[in-house]
Every structure is written in structure tokens, then in C-alpha cells.
Amino acid sequence: MARVIKNYLIAFFTAFFTKWLEDFFIVSAIVLTVLNTYLISVIGLNILIGNYVLAVFLAIIGVTLARR
Known part of the structure; x- marks a missing residue:
């Protein structure tokens, strides 16, 4: 059972790092951008x-990994 x-x-983890990592980076960049857009008046400028x-x-890394 432990071997399974x-x-x-x-x-x-092999599939995640070879197939899904670029998608994860791109989606997290999009989510972070959308959340920041809604939080413009709440959080500090820096x-x-x-x-x-x-x-x-994150988007640049995701696109670079996707092109590879």
C-alpha cells in the first residue's frame, strides 16, 4: 500500500511540474491582477x-515555460 x-x-508531482506548472503560473498571475484591481483603494501603493x-x-515565467 505504501508503494502505491x-x-x-x-x-x-511529475505531471504537475511538467504539464501544469505553466498553467498554474499564468492563472495565478491573472487572479492576482484581478484581485489587485479590486483592491486599489484598500491597500497601499507600494x-x-x-x-x-x-x-x-509569474505571467512571463508561465509563458516562457509554455513555449518550451
Whole structure:
């Protein structure tokens, strides 16, 4: 039973890092951008700018991984 669970976890993480990681980066960048757009008047400007930079960085990494 432990071998089955181990093989399942290895297969899941292998598939995640080879097939889904770029999608995760792109979707998280989109979600972060949308959330920041709604929080413009609530959070400080420096945090807002940092979150937008993080979203752009995640999107660039996701697109780069998707093209590979």
C-alpha cells in the first residue's frame, strides 16, 4: 500500500511540474491582477505595485515555460 501511495505521489508531482506548472503560473498571475484591481483603494501603493510586478513576473515565467 505504501508503494502505491508513493508511486501515485511521484506521478502526480511529475505531471504537475511538467504539464501544469505553466498553467498554474499564468492563472495565478491573472487572479492576482484581478484581485489587485479590486483592491486599489484598500491597500497601499507600494504593496499594489509589488503585487502587479509579481503578476507580470509569474505571467512571463508561465509563458516562457509554455513555449518550451
